[in-house]
Amino acid sequence: GSDANNCLHATHACLSVSHAVAVADALVATTPSLHVTVKVKKGTYYDTVGNTVGGAATSPPGINITEPNITITRRGHGTVVIEPTATGLQPEAGIEDAQTHDTLVNVAAGVTGAVLSNVSIDGTQAQSAFTSCSVDYVGVLFGNSSGSLLNTTVTGIELPTALFGCQDGLAVYAVSCTGTCNSSTGSSAVTMTSDVVTNYDKNGITCDEAATACTITGTTVTGVPTPLIAQNGIQVAYGATANITTSHVSGNAYSQAGSAATGILPYQDGGVSVTNSTLTANDLNVAPTYDGGFTITGNTVSNATNAAFGNGQGIAPYGTAGGTISNNHVTGNPGGGIFTIGSSPAPTVSSNTISGNAAGGVVNQGTTGGTVGPSNTISGNTAGGVLVEASFGGTITGNTLSANANAGVLAEATPSCGAPCQTPTTDTVSNNTFSGTSSAGIELQLMGGFSVTGNTITTNQGGPALLLVGSDNNSISTNTATASQVGAYVGGNDLTGPSTGSLIANNAFSNNQLGGAAADGYGSPESWNRPGTANQGIQGEVFLQSSIAVPAGPTNGNGSAEEIVTPAFGPGDFSGVALYLASAGAICGVSAIPVDQANPSPALYACTDGAGDIFLEGVVQMAITAGNGGATGPSTTS
Numbered sequence: 164g165s166d167a168n169n170c171l172h173a174t175h176a177c178l179s180v181s182h183a184v185a186v187a188d189a190l191v192a193t194t195p196s197l198h199v200t201v202k203v204k205k206g207t208y209y210d211t212v213g214n215t216v217g218g219a220a221t222s223p224p225g226i227n228i229t230e231p232n233i234t235i236t237r238r239g240h241g242t243v244v245i246e247p248t249a250t251g252l253q254p255e256a257g258i259e260d261a262q263t264h265d266t267l268v269n270v271a272a273g274v275t276g277a278v279l280s281n282v283s284i285d286g287t288q289a290q291s292a293f294t295s296c297s298v299d300y301v302g303v304l305f306g307n308s309s310g311s312l313l314n315t316t317v318t319g320i321e322l323p324t325a326l327f328g329c330q331d332g333l334a335v336y337a338v339s340c341t342g343t344c345n346s347s348t349g350s351s352a353v354t355m356t357s358d359v360v361t362n363y364d365k366n367g368i369t370c371d372e373a374a375t376a377c378t379i380t381g382t383t384v385t386g387v388p389t390p391l392i393a394q395n396g397i398q399v400a401y402g403a404t405a406n407i408t409t410s411h412v413s414g415n416a417y418s419q420a421g422s423a424a425t426g427i428l429p430y431q432d433g434g435v436s437v438t439n440s441t442l443t444a445n446d447l448n449v450a451p452t453y454d455g456g457f458t459i460t461g462n463t464v465s466n467a468t469n470a471a472f473g474n475g476q477g478i479a480p481y482g483t484a485g486g487t488i489s490n491n492h493v494t495g496n497p498g499g500g501i502f503t504i505g506s507s508p509a510p511t512v513s514s515n516t517i518s519g520n521a522a523g524g525v526v527n528q529g530t531t532g533g534t535v536g537p538s539n540t541i542s543g544n545t546a547g548g549v550l551v552e553a554s555f556g557g558t559i560t561g562n563t564l565s566a567n568a569n570a571g572v573l574a575e576a577t578p579s580c581g582a583p584c585q586t587p588t589t590d591t592v593s594n595n596t597f598s599g600t601s602s603a604g605i606e607l608q609l610m611g612g613f614s615v616t617g618n619t620i621t622t623n624q625g626g627p628a629l630l631l632v633g634s635d636n637n638s639i640s641t642n643t644a645t646a647s648q649v650g651a652y653v654g655g656n657d658l659t660g661p662s663t664g665s666l667i668a669n670n671a672f673s674n675n676q677l678g679g680a681a682a683d684g685y686g687s688p689e690s691w692n693r694p695g696t697a698n699q700g701i702q703g704e705v706f707l708q709s710s711i712a713v714p715a716g717p718t719n720g721n722g723s724a725e726e727i728v729t730p731a732f733g734p735g736d737f738s739g740v741a742l743y744l745a746s747a748g749a750i751c752g753v754s755a756i757p758v759d760q761a762n763p764s765p766a767l768y769a770c771t772d773g774a775g776d777i778f779l780e781g782v783v784q785m786a787i788t789a790g791n792g793g794a795t796g797p798s799t800t801s
Contacts, residue, residue: 166212166221170201179221180235180245181210184228191230198232203282205241209248216288217248226268232276235268246285246319264336265292266301267320270308272347277310279303287319296329300364305337307349316359327391332364337403339374350374361385366395367412373402373433380408386415386424386445388468393417393424396445400430408438415445416468423474425450429457437462446474448496450481457486457510463494470497470521477501477520486510497521500544502528509533509557517541523550524567530554536595537561547573548600551610553580555588562595570630571597571620574610585635587612594618601625604647607634611665615639623647624676630654637665643672650675 164176170183177183180203187199210226211218225247226235237243247267267284270277284302293300302320303312317334321327337353351374360367360382367384370377377399384396396412399405407427415424426445429435430452439461442448448464451457457480464477475498478488483506493500493515500520503509509530517524517539524544525535531554539562541548548567549559551574564571572592576584590613597604597620604620604627607613611634620628620642628644629651631637644650650672655661 176204178214179210180208181221181223181226181247184226184233184235185223187233188228188230191233195231198234198276200234200236202236202238203243203245204238205243207244207246209246209288211248220248225266227271228269228274228277229271231274233274234278234280235282236278237281243282244285245282246288248288263297264299264301264304265289266304268303270303270305270310272307272349274308275310277305277308278313279311279315280313281315283316283318285316285319286321290319290321290323293322293326293331296326296331299331299333301336302334302363303336305335305351305353307339307347307351309350309352311354311356312358313355314357316361318360318362320363321387322364324391327364327389330365330392333366333369334360334363335368336366337368337370337375337377339372339403341372341374350376352376354378355380355382357381359383359385362387363394365392366398367415368397369395370397370399370403370405371401375403377403377405377407379405379410382410384410384412384426386413388414388416388418390418393419393422393446395424395428396426398425398428398430399432399435400428402431402433404433404435405429406436406438407440408436410440412440412442412448413444417446417474418469418472420472423447423450423469423472428452429454432457436460441465442477444468446472447479448477450476450479451483451486452481454480454483454486456484459491460487460489462491464491464500465493465495467496467498474498475522480504480506480510482506483510484508488512489514491515493517493524494519499526499546500524502526503530503533504528505530506533507531509554512536512539514538515540518543521545524548524564526550526552527554527557528552530557532556534558534560535562539563542566545569547571548597549573550575551590552576553584553610555583555612556590558591558593559595560591560593564595564597564600566599566601568601570603570606570626571595571600571623572605573603573608574606574613574634575608576610578609580609584609585611587636590614591616592618597628598622603630603652604628604644606630606632607637608632609634611635611637613637613639616641618642620644621646627652628672628675631662631665633660634662635664637667639665639667640669642670644670645672645674647675 164178166178166182168175168177170177170186183201187201190199191197208214209216210221212221267286286302300320300322302317320332320334322329322332337351339351340348386394386396394415396415397407412426415426417424423446425447426442427437427449432454434456436458437449441463443465445467446469448467449459459478467475467477469475475496477493477496478501480486480503485508488501488510499522500517501512507530509527509532512525512535523546524541527533535549537560541562542565544567547569548564548571551557553576559572592605592613592615594617600623602625604623605615615637624647627649628647629639631653633655651667653662
């Protein structure tokens with residue numbers, strides 16, 4: 164072909180794509196009803212005179228679609244690569260601000276119906292033209308304009324290595340402006356189907372501003388792991404909307420502290436839906452931020468990166484208001500599966516499979532409201548199944564939690580949180596099933612005000628089914644705890660202080676290793692299955708840890724003389740001589756004296772540790788009377 168031709172027939176073909184597009188623009192300008200297709204034969208097109216690398220730019224320079232309903236597509240088979248050289252770039256005025264753009268393919272303001280189909284837009288040859296951060300490098304620009312990309316590749320939109328951290332380099336950029344605008348006003352609607360976007364500098368696909376709507380289907384976006392810039396695979400921001408489905412986003416990883424690369428970043432957007440897609444190997448696989456409502460459903464979200472720098476989350480809402488996370492498979496994310504920070508309300512998380520995430524399955528940190536459940540399957544997460552960290556008013560209900568380390572549900576705060584973390588706030592943990600947790604089934608530590616009802620906790624042999632540590636004002640009822648270390652354990656320590664003001668009633672504790680219930684010297688004053696309530700028995704042996712004797716409660720028909728009704732412990736109870744009952748003298752460490760030398764089998768030993776503490780443990784009856792090494796209180800049998 165030759166750019167001296169009119170491009171209207173194969174026998175009068177043009178040499179450069181830019182010249183052919185200029186001819187199409189002129190035709191439509193004359194006859195606006197025309198729909199013109201520019202058909203490009205296989206090959207590489209540098210858009211220079213003679214189509215040579217480094218040659219002089221064509222006239223007009225750059226691929227600039229100025230009229231509606233123009234399509235650029237491949238003719239026949241083979242690969243079409245449009246790879247303009249540095250001289251082929253055309254600076255375009257910014258849409259929403261004064262930032263200018265050097266653009267490979269520009270769809271001018273006001274244009275609709277522009278289509279790129281079955282071609283590759285490659286920016287590699289143009290990279291050397293950039294010598295500063297002042298001009299933004301864009302592959303395909305829709306500025307107050309609309310159109311489609313179909314089976315199209317956009318690649319190589321990178322600045323030279325020395326400029327790679329400039330925050331420039333957008334492979335596909337859809338932007339609009341309806342207010343005070345730099346160059347024009349209008350809207351942008353872009354559809355991307357079965358495209359490939361790779362080797363970009365800052366963002367793969369960018370959809371910005373309130374009058375911008377993007378539909379992205381079956382598209383693959385692949386970043387470049389780097390210590391130079393925190394990339395985003397797909398950014399939807401500043402009021403823009405997007406529907407992203409059946410797409411694959413990976414490789415956006417920033418190996419430095421202080422920032423995170425993301426697979427998909429909805430940021431102050433107008434509504435984003437991510438469905439049936441694969442998001443993997445990004446610092447944050449998907450991170451709705453200051454978002455007013457999002458939907459993330461049916462996706463595989465896995466193997467997030469750079470947890471050493473505080474990242475590595477699968478789904479990471481931040482400062483959002485609501486949102487829905489459902490039917491996703493979330494696995495292998497070292498920074499946490501679904502990790503929400505500062506959202507009010509926190510999103511609704513339901514019907515997900517969440518497994519093998521190191522920092523927790525679901526983590527709500529500093530949030531209010533929100534629901535985890537129903538129908539999540541949460542298993543094998545290292546830091547716990549569901550973590551509630553200084554968060555209030557949430558609900559965890561109807562989930563299956565198994566084989567999580569640390570705890571099935573762990574609610575915790577720092578001592579500095581104080582009273583706000585202990586005030587009844589209608590936090591609810593209800594109707595969940597727990598099994599095989601290596602620590603507590605449900606642990607409340609320095610967090611109180613919880614309603615814990617209707618849960619089933621079993622085979623929790625690594626710790627108590629229910630554990631309160633410095634946790635106040637809870638209502639714990641109608642739970643079933645079996646085959647665990649202890650049914651319920653109420654305690655505290657020097658850091659957390661006592662657990663106070665809770666009601667524990669109408670629970671069924673049975674076949675637990677050390678006993679149905681336990682309390683230590685910081686557990687003051689709890690109510691254990693108060694008389695006058697139904698089904699109040701704590702079944703099985705009781706584990707006590709205190710220097711104050713505890714009156715034994717009535718059996719209430721449950722066949723156990725070891726029930727506790729109204730224990731009263733206080734933070735001053737750790738005093739006097741330590742006594743520990745152990746089944747082997749070696750456990751004592753300091754000293755071991757057989758308790759009953761006349762009946763050495765089974766052997767039990769009294770141990771002193773020199774710390775002034777006293778411990779009672781074991782499935783045994785013995786009498787404790789006033790005067791035993793400084794212990795105080797009435798005599799009792801436990």
